[in-house]
Each structure stands twice: as structure tokens, then as C-alpha cells.
Amino acid sequence: MKQIRQMAGKLRREDIQSHVKLKGWVQKRRDLGGLIFIDLRDRSGIVQVVFNPKTSEKALEIAEKVRSEFVVEIDGEVVERDGSTVNPKMETGEIEILATRLAILNKSKTPPFQIEGETDVAEDLRLKYRYIDLRREPMQNTFKLRHQTTQVIRNFLNEEEYLEMETPMLTKSTPEGARDYLVPSRVHPGEFYALPQSPQLFKQLLMVSGFEKYFQFARCFRDEDLRADRQPEFTQIDIETSFMTSEEIMAMTERMMKKVMEQVKGIDIETPFVRMGYDEAMERYGSDKPDTRFSMELVNVSEAVKASGFKVFSSAVESGGKVSALNVKGKASEYSRKDIDQLTEFVKIYGAKGLAWLKVESGELKGPIAKFLSDEEAGNLQSLLAAQDEDLLLFVADKTSVVHESLGALRLKLGKELKLIDETQFNFLWVTEWPLLEYDEELGRYFAAHHPFTMPVQEDMEKLETNPGEVKAEAYDLVLNGYELGGGSLRIYQREMQNKMFEVLGFSAEEAEEQFGFLLDALENGAPPHGGIALGFDRFIMLLAGRTNLRDTILFPKTASASDLLTEAPGSVSKTQLDELNLTVKDNKKD
């Protein structure tokens, strides 16, 4: 193929004396001593172009009309820069283009904000003019990285003989799980499709079809109230496979992650990843997605303080709760009483009633609760917490879930505040041995902790009837730097087991048949043992790109109210459209 255009950002010293044709955007223009300098930007980067009356009067004349973000075409010669004007900060800084011709392909208004690197422009404005925001280098880089990661993963899965397959978007609404986005049917008035929350059932059916290894970059939808790290539509790397064990699926995922880290980040990560049971994760990190880039673990001190004179401690243990502590090493002096009061307010968000504290001074525990502790208790605490002079010890005593949640959150807050986190690390971790079910006190029934198709572990099968709350699942979550990257499980593949599961979840036989009849049928028509995993791709890209805002990893994201500020979706539709769908919008909510 004849190369008729060169890429601005790729020109180097070797290209000196070449004649080039460039097309791109005017990053900026400077007029200096009768010359005009333009920084020309295209997808590959930036190069400096010089307009000189001696080379071309005409080009110089046109260059005078050029403004930022004009789209131009330039012919010219690559020349060496004077020693004094070499710019070592630019990749093309050793050369410049002496322009012989300039054409304006399209003009531009003054952009609503400057196209620079990182920016503090209000996000709403960036989203309204997303096509301009996306011109910024960090955004360009993020989406190039996203593309590259996609290809690495596809090539890996292709090599491992997974078939990329497309499941439907217009599917059936199911009541378990999050809220569905619905799509009214015109042909079947009063009926609705639902957009998929995940291709879960279809990928299971593909296993029943004998495809054995499936993957898809699947768009998924959840109509939930949005938090900073949620979007109404998101992409997951969706994988399902037949005849493999949990360990084999985890090992395959590790090979995939190793390849991504190697090819995208140039980092060699160690496999297998650490595996940690759910209970251990909660006990040690107060989180089911531990950030293991720093230690400062939760320490269970219940035994040491269960007979303590400090009633808050002893009664928490007595009533079936626990007392755990964090040792904030060497920071005793940095935290005043007032600072600790603020930490106390923080843990209250998570339901803790208070935050007890001690400081270690000259080998002794000091602080308001010290006087309630016997020497033996104090000694045991110091030893359990490996407490030394200048350490600050923070305690929560409460029911177990509150202790874990509040200290887990406090640990993360302090980790960030005290810069304990090595931001260059990528710590992958498997959390395993999940509970299969969660009991909802309010509704008085069990819910599936993951989804109702998850297999119980073999040894707990019998407990499903006697003590469902204690049954563990054949499930595994992949955690990266404290974020849940995704998770998977082996699935139930026998009809009787699936029936039993629906029973435990409070479905009548009719309800199960009505909603999941096709799955139940499939399970008794030659369903193989199968399982899989789904990884949140947007979040993975966020972590790989070192971003903190999920919206920076999605080309055209929605706001917290699920609006697209660029196209102004959602919007009103015509009466004809509603009539065709046999729908009316109620007025009452509009008031």
C-alpha cells in the first residue's frame, strides 16, 4: 500500500530531508519574528511545523488564518532543528517541518476548554463536549490501552480454543438479581424484553449445546441507582467452559491475566495468585475484596479482652460479637484526640458505636481505656498486635459484621491517608469458599449470594436442607488492588439439584417452571458439568490505565442520573411511538 500520508508523532531525525504530507489538528500557533509555528497533532502525537516567507508566502498567508483545533493538511520537508531549539520533552523534538503548502480542511470554533493533559475542567462540561474531551492525551492513551487489552485477551482465549459467541440482547426479564432495563414489544402488546444483566443463562445453554469453551466481551445492563464506580451499561469478559474444575478455571484466568500484564504493562506477575477463604478475608481485612498492597491487618483480640473490665469489649464478645483492632504503626504522635474523634465519626458510618484507642508509650499502653485493662490483658494485646512504642491501636467492639465492615473501611482510609499503598503494584488475589446463600431478615427468606445457578461445594450438599446458611459455594472472586475484578463459579448442572436450590430460595415448583423452565429442561437433556467466570472489563481498564474514575474508561458514559449529556438521552418520544407500543405514560409522577 502506498503511504501517502505520514504520522506527525512518528517523525524522527532519520526522516530529515524527507518530503511529507501531514493531516491533523492545530494544537497551537505561535507567531515569532515573521515566522509562524504550528504544533500539528494527529493520532500518533505532535510535530512542530514552521511557516517561513522564504519557503512559501502562500502557506504563510493561510497559516495566519489558522486557529487552535482547525483541521489542516500540510506538505513540507523534515528539517533538523537548531541546537538551541531542540525540545527534549517532545518525541519529535529534534526535527521540525518546513511547510511548503497548507490547506485548511475544516475550521473550528474556539473549543469550550483547552485540550491539554490532565484537566480540572468540570466533568459535566467534558461530557457535553465529549468529542473534544476525548482528544486529550490521557484519554487517547486509555482507549488505545483498552483496544490493546481487548486484543491480548482475545488472542489468548483464541489460542486456548475458546469460541467467541454472541448471545442475545433482547431477552426475558427475570425477577432474581438487579433491576432489568425493559424493552416494550410492538408485535406483542403489553409484553416486554429485558436487556441482559449478564449472559449467564445463555452461556450455560451453550455448554448444554456442546460448545465446551465460550467467551464474549458482553455488554450488560443494570437499572440501579448509580455510584461512582457503576454504569447502567458495562462490559464484561464473559467465559464459560465444560468439564473443568474451579482450580482449572482459576488457572486459565491466571494465565490470561499474566499475559495481559506482560503485554500491556510489561510486568511479570507471579502465579498462582494467593487464594484466601471468604471468612479469612473478612477476619484479616474486614473486606471480601482485600487490598493486599499494604498490611495493617485486622487482629481479632476477642480472647484477650473477653473478661476485660472495659464493658464495651467484654459485652461485645459475650453477646456473640467480637473485638478487633488495627495497629497503626509508629503514628501515635500524628493522631491527636481530635483526629481520632474524626476517625470515630468515620466508623460510625458503618454502624460502629465507637472507636476505642490506645497508644504505646515507653512500652506501656496509654489512653482512656488503659485503666480498665489488667496487666495480663495489656500484655496480651501488645503481643497480639506486635505493638511497640509510638504505635496507635484502634479497636471496634460490636457484632462481627459491623466490626469487619467498619475496621475494613478504616483500614483502607488510613492506608490511603498514610500513603501505605505502593501504587506501582498489581496484587491479584482469589477469594474462595463463599457462602452460597444470604438470609434476608426483613423478607424472611434466603437469597442466592451470587446467583441461583451456583453449585454448592460437594461436602455441604446435605446441609442445603438442614442448614442452608452454612453451605459454601463452588465460587471464586478475582480481586485486584482492593477492587472486585469479577467472579465465577461452577454451575448446577442437574435438574434435581436446581429444583432443590429454587426450593430453598422459596420458589414454588410453578414459579420455577414459569421463569426458568427452559433451563430446567436443558439440565435434563444432556447438560455437562460446567462453570465459568465474568470479569468487569471497564474496571480492569481503569486499574490498568491507573485511572480512578470509571467514566474515563468508557467512551460515552452516563452520569449518576443515567443521562448522556452529549446526546441528551434519554429523551421524549412521539405519541405515535408510544401508541405503536400500546403504552401510556402516567402523569402523576410528573408533578
Added chain:
Amino acid sequence: MKQIRQMAGKLRREDIQSHVKLKGWVQKRRDLGGLIFIDLRDRSGIVQVVFNPKTSEKALEIAEKVRSEFVVEIDGEVVERDGSTVNPKMETGEIEILATRLAILNKSKTPPFQIEGETDVAEDLRLKYRYIDLRREPMQNTFKLRHQTTQVIRNFLNEEEYLEMETPMLTKSTPEGARDYLVPSRVHPGEFYALPQSPQLFKQLLMVSGFEKYFQFARCFRDEDLRADRQPEFTQIDIETSFMTSEEIMAMTERMMKKVMEQVKGIDIETPFVRMGYDEAMERYGSDKPDTRFSMELVNVSEAVKASGFKVFSSAVESGGKVSALNVKGKASEYSRKDIDQLTEFVKIYGAKGLAWLKVESGELKGPIAKFLSDEEAGNLQSLLAAQDEDLLLFVADKTSVVHESLGALRLKLGKELKLIDETQFNFLWVTEWPLLEYDEELGRYFAAHHPFTMPVQEDMEKLETNPGEVKAEAYDLVLNGYELGGGSLRIYQREMQNKMFEVLGFSAEEAEEQFGFLLDALENGAPPHGGIALGFDRFIMLLAGRTNLRDTILFPKTASASDLLTEAPGSVSKTQLDELNLTVKDNKKD
């Protein structure tokens, strides 16, 4: 990675004496002289397994319980078959497995239909039990081919530096084009998203963002009444690029197609593809997507018959229409008067009032209209149509559009009937020089022939105001074997031109701003010249796989009434769901 399981279909003579572990489905079981034979099927193919009491009583005993489509695990040894039992039709036919162990992983009911090659089972039943239908070899092969084609295209575009990018599914409804699928918003009561008919505007915005080269396997949605070759959701290979000419985009597409044909079909196709103007395609093939695998072209004979005594001919020409003919070579004796009557009924479907005919016998034209033709007219006709003895000549005289449509359809019908088509050929063709606009007599306004963002050709710019109907578009359609694979165009990239286009289409400035304000804004904020193409991926796979039913290329397709017979989508939803969306379903249509 330790290979703990072998693939059934890959075992060969070289594997004799190996111990293997196989997992898969029982294709069939035969009992013969105290032995049991099982054909074991997995994703890779089929192998024969023998259960022999001398090898394992236990395994034989379990094998007795096994039925078709049971899922089993087998340990055994690969052994040579006796000469007499070698099956040359099976790839694994030289060997069999002597089973030492058998485990039933899951049972199966008797399948609702047999899993065989091509099948004549009713499609509704196949769709209801799609997970069983997909086990058939032709289906497995189609989806393996689909996967492979996907990878070839991705690798090609990756090498040419296109970035794979994901555009939103929850977008804004726009009135131009087909009917949108709508998605009610819960957060904004009474407002709706629309599912994309194509990512057209987003890919244009990505060009304005400076990404320069974009692609996506994009899921698209159209709520139209379905024909055999339409689905409510479908996949297109969506490509957009900046700074390239139509010719460059077509050349890139040709490189891509060449690679697919080479790597997927092992066929070396010639490039560049034939390019044919729209007018020529209509004149010669009566179609804007000519099947060029056979000739039998339409021949315009208006000049030869305009003064004919046969009034049907002369008055058609006189009133601005035309007379064209097909020469059905050497088939005069095969078509009786009754046969020709049936062809006449066929062309009437397309609005033709009749079908005139002549046969050539001993160098003379014979037939009911022969007597109206002068010797000169007859001679001219024979020469124009290269008519020889035994040829059948078929004429339609009408307004031009009817002549083209009816003879174009008749040509295809006869091509199939007379087996004139070489089914092994893949004939790619570009149709270019499309009209930009189509006039709707009923509504009294112009509509965009492709979409309102298509660029007019440079030389017709001025006609946009004076004679819009004659303006040609910078557009190109890719045709394969008479199917429209897809099409593309250069896009309008300047606001004034886009304003003018909306004006011609009858939009007020306010309407244009209301619906496409964000695009108009983008065009005056540094939009580069850009264009692209979109190819129907499902249809492409249909042609590559040699299928005739589009539904055979989609894993879980919808029926003609847009239903999924497997999951029974669409379905009813709860009152709570409707209340949350602030919607009511009207009763009247249900009566």
C-alpha cells in the same frame, strides 16, 4: 499445562496404545455379541468406544444404562480396529477406545429430535430446543466459522491500526431511519432511550475526537416487520476512518475480504473488485445488488421497438418508460405456453402488466407478438439480444422502475431454476454512484437514500439546491453473490453542508438543532473529513457457511414475530416494574 483430557475427534493411528480420558456425549449405543459400542461425541468430533467384559465388567455394566445424549467420562486405551471394521468415513475410523472405566456425569431424556447432520425437523421445534439443535455438526461448524471469521477480521483491522471501540447501547431516539426499539427510563419518568440502529453518529463523533481509525462488531436493532433475512437484532462490522477517500476505504475493505476468503475459505479472490454505477446495475441486472455469478443480463431494446406496431412496446417508450428483455439461451422448447403464463404471474408481483415473449426457430422470431414486428425490428432485436435458434426472449414494457424490478426478479428466478449459478463462486462487486436522495410522492418530500449524513459528490454540490433528485452520493455498497453485504460513504463534515442537507430533507432549523444539535456542534469544532463502511456480519457468515437461512448463523435467533421460542421472550412483567417506569399498558389493543 497438563493435558488431563483428550479430544475424541482428534485421536488417530499414532495414538494407539495411549491411555486416554474422554468426556462427552453419547451419540449412539449399539449392543453386539455381548459387547457394547458407544459413539462418543465432543466438540472435536466422534470416536468409537468398546465395552468388553474381559476389559471391565464394571464399565460394561454401567454402559448398559447409558442412552443417547448422556454425558459420560471414559478412561480407556486407544487400539487399532480390525481391518474389517475400519470406517473410512470417520476421521477416527482407524482406531477405537477399549474402555477400562465409565462414569455417567449426567443423564438425558430422549431428545425431542435426533442429533444428525442436515435435518428436516420443524424450525419451531429446533428453536424451542435450541441447545439441542446447536449440537448438530452443521451448526457447530457454522459457529466455529463465525468465530474464526471474527478473529481474522479483528487481526486484520488491528494490523491496519484500527482501534476497537465500544459505543453506547442506551442512546437517543431519532426519527429518520427505521423504527427504534425504546427503553423506558426509570430515573427520568416519561423519557426513553433507544437501542442503536447503528453506531453511525457515535463513530462520526469518534472521528471528531481524533481517533482516526475505529472499528466495532456492533450489535444493532431495528423494530421492523421481519422477513426471512432480517432479525430484530443483528451484528455489523462497523468501521470509520478519517482523511481517507472512498477509493481508499474500498481498497481497505477489499484487503479485509481477501484475507477472510483466504484464511477462512482457502480461496484467493481477485482485487480490486468490479465497480459498477447504480444506474448501470439497474439497467443490466434490474437490481442494485446484482448477482454476477451468471450473465443473462437485461437488454434495453427500447430503440429497436419504439415505433413498433405492438402498441404495448411503443407506448411504453413514448410515455417515458422502456422495454427490456432477457434472452433465456437455448431454452425455448423447455418453456410451454403454460410455463410462460406462470412467469407472467410472477412478474405481475412486481407491478408488470404482462410478459411478452418470442422464440427463435430457424432464424425467425415466433410467437404471438411476432406479427407486429417489422423485419427490420425483428432483425434489430435478434442482433441486440444475440438471439439464436432455441432461445426464449422475454420482454417487459413499462415505466423504468417496473421494468427493472420485474425483470431483475425474473432473472434471479430463472437463474436458480435453470441452475445457471456456480455455487462455488464468491463474486464481490461494488455498486457506486448512488442517488443521494429519494423523493417520496406520497409525503411530498425528499428522504436520504442512505442516511442524512452522506456526502454528495463534489461535482453535484450545486444541484443540491436546484435539482436535489439528481445529486449523486459519495457512497458505495458491497455486494456478494446478489446479497448486499453492506455499504458506506464519506460523511458530511462541515456544518453548513449538514445544515443544507437537513433543509433539503424538510427539517426546520429548530428541528435539526433539537434532534442533531450535538452533531452540528461537533462539525464546527474541528471535524476532519471522514467516512466508513458497515457490513452485515450475520449475512456474511451465512454466505461463507453456504447456508440459506439467516437464523442458522445466529445462536439464539428470533422468529418472524420477534419471539424467542426458547426463553419465551418477550413476556409479561410485574405491575411493580411498570409502576417504577411510570407506564401503563393500554387495554384496547388486547381485545
